[in-house]
Amino acid sequence: NAGVTQTPKFQVLKTGQSMTLQCAQDMNHNSMYWYRQDPGMGLRLIYYSASEGTTDKGEVPNGYNVSRLNKREFSLRLESAAPSQTSVYFCASSVFGSFGVSGSSYNEQFFGPGTRLTVL
């Protein structure tokens, strides 16, 4: 069980270049997420996919696009990279559980190893 995997681990781009970050999970999770992590800012959600076939914007979607290729894979594309997109990118997937009499849901997320992207 590999969990959540991401490729590549490191990438250097020049301003204006494009690239796709790949993410896959083998835990049969329905939901997948893309975050970026910048110093002093925690993790910020870029896009997420609650289930196969759906995607939604998060907190910082500008400059990014996503594709939920199938249940296992969720890719993040930078069409024209900018220095402000220099960051560490994490993919996550989650299993929804329910608890209590009311069956309220919860959403524990599991993270991939990250991609360190530098845009020059």
Added chain:
Amino acid sequence: ELKVEQNPLFLSMQEGKNYTIYCNYSTTSDRLYWYRQDPGKSLESLFVLLSNGAVKQEGRLMASLDTKARLSTLHITAAVHDLSATYFCAVDTSGSRLTFGEGTQLTVNP
């Protein structure tokens, strides 16, 4: 807009000492998560807190949730060097999205 604030952001402590990290959030939620991140690594799930008064313990770490005060705490007992890491709390208000705090960078000195 949901705000999640952790304090302190930086914590340097001696081995054997106790300390508490605080996570305050600005809107109603009864689901909160704690994660640990080692330098250069990914995030690892530590605790899932799902109701008011929930308390979870693992080794020297204990997490609690007070939904009325919109506050979670992560208490460290008799710290050891291996606990050095960055700790994040994350609040779940929609069932599908988490909002993370800035993280608390903990350094435990011998």
